[in-house]
Amino acid sequence: MVTKQHAHLMSLVGKMIPPVSGKLHKGQAGRVGVLGGSGDYSGAPFFSSMGAMRFGCDLAHVICEPTAGAVIKTYSPDLIVHNILDAKRSQAEIRKDLEGILSRLHVLIIGPGLGRDDHMQSCARIAFELARENDQMSVVVDADGLWLVQNDPSVVMDWPGVPRIVLTPNVMEFKRLCQKMASMNIDESGPATTLCPKLARALQNLTIIQKGPTDIISNGLTIPSDFFVNKKEAEYLEESSEGGLKRVGGQGDILSGSTGVLMAWGSEWVRGTYEPVGMPPPASKALAENIPLLAAYGASTFNRALSKRGWETKKRAMVTHDLIELVGPVYEELFGDHDT
Template identity: 30%
Template sequence: MSGPSLPDWRDSFPWPGPETHKHARGRLGVVSGKATQTGAARLAARAGLRIGAGLVRVLCPPDAAAVIAPALEAIMLTSFGSPEALAHEARGMDSVVIGPAAGVGDATTTNLRALAETGAALVIDADGLTSFEYFPDELFEVLDRDDVLTPHEGEFRRLFPDLLEVGREAAAAEAARRAGAVVLLKGPATVIAAPDGRIAVNGNGTPWLATAGAGDVLAGMIGGLVAQRMDSFDAARAAAWLHAEAARRFGPGVIAEDLPESLPAVLAALYERRA
């Protein structure tokens, strides 16, 4: 593979074996926003499927189902009418992505709390983070070490307003300790930190990722790897690297929709060079 050298997480990448079936490859859920805000969840779901999750299901409010259904093929769709119904549908999922265009407010905070009771690892992005801006401790109380927060700097400041002044790496490390979860702080040099003190800086960032929806794709990729039972810190590191490599390979003109479609070539090259 041309470009940046391969990092060490490749040794734990969840390649399927001869006896693998779709349920063994993990079950990923992605929570959609309302009917006018479904694109982000569809991007995340497709990315999760491309990265190898065996089964992906979009979970949506009832008004969004008719909008989403025509846009899905291998990805399944289930609607929910209450936080309790969402939790019921998410039971049995290995991971759930919540936040991309989910809407900022009580509905998202209530849905997230319900999901935290299901045992699925959570990947929390965008509106799922901003919804807790004024009471971040209530978010941290329901997290565990398998969960992943994926803020850009603006979202990071909403949850950790006192930390960025100490530098991105130290800020991410303290945020992970405070939240009790993995934190992926997006930027030109994305920082990934685990609550046990592990920290990494992604070294192959590219400016082509400065495009709407790219973060939704990254959240779906992390969710897809966590669904395959990859360690959440390694999953976040791997997804950040693969995400950037997919954008680098496509180059000028890349948009978020292109990223999942660029992953097979990146994964094929990685597979050929596996240990």
């Protein structure tokens, strides 16, 4: 059953979505990059980037190691693949190329298929540094991007202004992050609704989607009363919509892709990009300053609905590629009618 609170939050998410309009040019509805794809992992960056494309972004770039890039190019010609993360190249060369690519993006997703070897982790560290310097860019962190955050939390700290970062840890990734930040009095045995805000505060108020039976979303701050039907104050949002009964590798990658697109749309809405199509920047400061929270909630809802549809359609045979094919129909059910 859809509660009034859930419907209210989804109506706020819907405000960020630009219409499909001839008045917008290619790229204004989202330019998303995925940094990952090591020699062993080519599926994850594909699912993240193609999930973003199916969700509705205009352009998706995959920044990866050459071996993975050669494979990803065979999956789809719709993706722009940059094979620049070559271990034979110097970090200075990789930084220069990354700087050029990132300057074209609204959002960078760090982690899908990244792997944990020193070279790929160093490439991710460079990407974090460049994103921090670009005040127009948002970042979503998943998978082995979270491994880097766990080992070096400084990569997501001391960002200027409102943190433009969303972390998407699963149960084990969240536990490891809590253990790393134990010096901040985070007791990993506590309830999720307490732990998620504490961890977000320890990481300087970035936004966390704590994935689980119920998704807990928090930036560690008091969420504005505008977000609640009864105008209460709380430190977290809770998404408990029904999902599918089967968990397959790659579902989290689709979550990172959809989160990235909503972050791109929300950020461009705040900047006034969509004013020519009847979407002036938000008058509410509470909305303008909490785009990551709205993007996280909308993506959580979407991925739960997607998982449910995949399970209903394929049952035990469900694989992540089935979910990619369902992204469009599920999107229309949740967010349709944004046309002019």
